[in-house]
Amino acid sequence: MEKFKEKIKECLQHEPAFCTAVCPFRLDVRDFMEKMQRGGFNAAYRAYLNTVTFPVIVSELCGEPCKGVCPRGSTDAPISMKLLEKASIRYARNLDPNSYNLPDKGKSIAVIGAGISGLACALRMASKKYRVTVYEKSDRIGGHLWKLLPSEIFLKDIRHQFMNEEYTLCLNTEIKSLEEIEQDAVYIATGAGGTDFGLERSETGAYASVRPGFFIGGSLCGSNTMEAIADGLQAVNSIERYLKTGNMNQPTPYSGTKIKLDSQLIKRQEPVIPAEDGAYTTEEAVNEAKRCLRCSCDACIRHCDLMKYYSKYPKRIGEEVEITIHPGTLDGNGTVATRLIATCNHCGICKEVCPLDIDTGEFLLQSHRAMREKGAMPWAYHDFWLRDMHAANGESAALCRIPEGYKQSSYVFFPGCQLGASEPSYVMESYRFLLKNNPDTALMLGCCGVPAEWAGDEPLHRDVIDSLREKWEGIGKPIAVFACPTCKQVFEKYLPEIKGVFLYQRLGELGIHPAMEGRSETVSVFDPCTSRYEPELQQGIRDLAVRAGFNLEPLPYEGKYARCCSWGGQVSVANPAFAREVVKVRTNQGNNPYIAYCVNCRDIFAAAKKPVYHILDILFGLNGSRHVPPTITERRHNRIRLKRNILKEFWRDDENMGEKANGFMLYMTPELRNKLNNEMILEGDVQTVIEHCENSGKKVADAETGHYIGHLQIGNMTCWAEYVPRDGGFELFNAYSHRMSIEEG
């Protein structure tokens, strides 16, 4: 975590855009464009005015260095900044400068030279209510602008911008010696070839001369017209620092930018050319502004679902997580990021897209652990899945066995806890095929422990990992064959001694011929986020799909940019709205049916009615793309049935049947069954509630309907059931659950 906090300091979020980095004024073009893009000409003009001070002069004379660095330049054409600046002036409601009602600062400033640099400094100082005196040796203001612009244009702009400020202008006054000056600080801007009174620029600070209180800038120091104006404005910061602290060490403003942009990602958009008299109409201006990419380093927030959902960059997330883990108050109020921490899918895309490899996901995982250790992470977020893991690793569902007649195995098939829960045939068919080729292949049914990892429960996770290691050693340390990329990831991280391969690659190597015919149906392979660094697997799946006769079309996010289906991190309890949003975005990124090779992706999409095959459907000719996924209750039953069928077929073992389900029938409508599934209420839990109510007599009755209603806290959750006895079993009318415990004592 400390590493992340260090790393995050390098985050490029606040780096300026390319244009801003080369602009003499450091105009915040992102901000200006945001206003222009929505037609906010007045707001855009205010931003522009506040930065450049003389908007008419600047928009006439600027050499547009921004155009040279605009990333659009290499794709279509750079943004026409000057025309947009002029449009902001043309269409702004109010062009008058701000009037600041501030008290007199009580300090006086001398500006030597009434060129545009000196005037810029004078205006900015006067608006801050310093007493400003400008000395000019000639009989007019404007300096070298007389050579560049018609005087009515620049004189009008200068007069306009000074309209709210008072200052003393001494024309025909040549300062011969600095000893004549009585003011508190001096800005010397005598223009190109002007006198510097023998003062040299000092390295100690921006615009500082070697003499305290004396600052130099403008064309005198080699600046061009725009830089000269900017010098005058920026020198104000140095002067103010000197007046307040007596130091001449104002840091030189940072220039340059570290952001990078992949120009291949820029969509071509032709520049807007003004139709008439070289100026934009409002509509043209808005359209041209909309071409602006408002460049920033925002890859993380664009690609990471969590950052996008919360509109928060890693830095902000880091800060909020910090105060959540270490709240400032004794009762722990203000733990703002608890839910955010529990919303990370742990898909790894944040690190993949970050130019500095900042791994926000890993940070959130560690934060999750810290929160759980403190007991500050709500148990409800992971309760269901930890119970599910417990069931998958329990006696009735888990298995680790070597085929009859062998003492050890060279391979072990590890399908993971969800493959058989979703579709027992996936495991049966795969194992049959593997056995045919390697008759000593062992089978391990169970969970890799990732729910505990995602719940931040390290001790529990360690127990699962230790038990897996022990079982693996017991069957002769075979090579693991994984169906689930998440399992493989967990094994690589925590059981690196176990060599693993993917089932699908293994099946391909063994020369499987896909049983389903693709009949040239166009589909898209959906790479699970856990396949990000498994390019061979990704290619292998595509090869198998093509071999089956499917046409493939790529998805916008695949390969190393694979994104999570919403399952990762098991975040749907902590943040159901987020999970729904992720599913929506993932299912809408391609119009074709998907081929998934993580069964969780398949089930999530199928539940959202997206046509999707599992690759094993194609290989073994099983379900079609409109397969309805099982409910959470059916998943539990599938695991038990799978173990029973496996033992029967491969070990001729009918006895080891595992636990029996509750011995009575529960009748309910399909709608209610659907509701229980959506609210993650297991039918087995409802049966336990009814059993408890019937055995203890602790139940109430609705006088009108005659329905019994009762409840029981099972683990942490409290479950309610509304039912009547029927045909030796019970008919269920409703069930619901809550997290709060009732203090019944």
Add this chain to the structure above:
Amino acid sequence: MEEKKIICCRCNKELKPEKTYFSYLGHSYHADIMRCPDCGEVYIPEELVKGRMFEVETMLEDK
């Protein structure tokens, strides 16, 4: 809202609202809940579970 008539099956008494305590994440909270005046058997309708109760649960998680 018209209250449903709910009868405790053990005591055969009608449930009446009574102050009841709940706890979640180390915080305690109370509300008037239908209870049997004799044995204290509770009834919480789904509207309350999905409404106010869920709000308080969410609030405590985000506290």
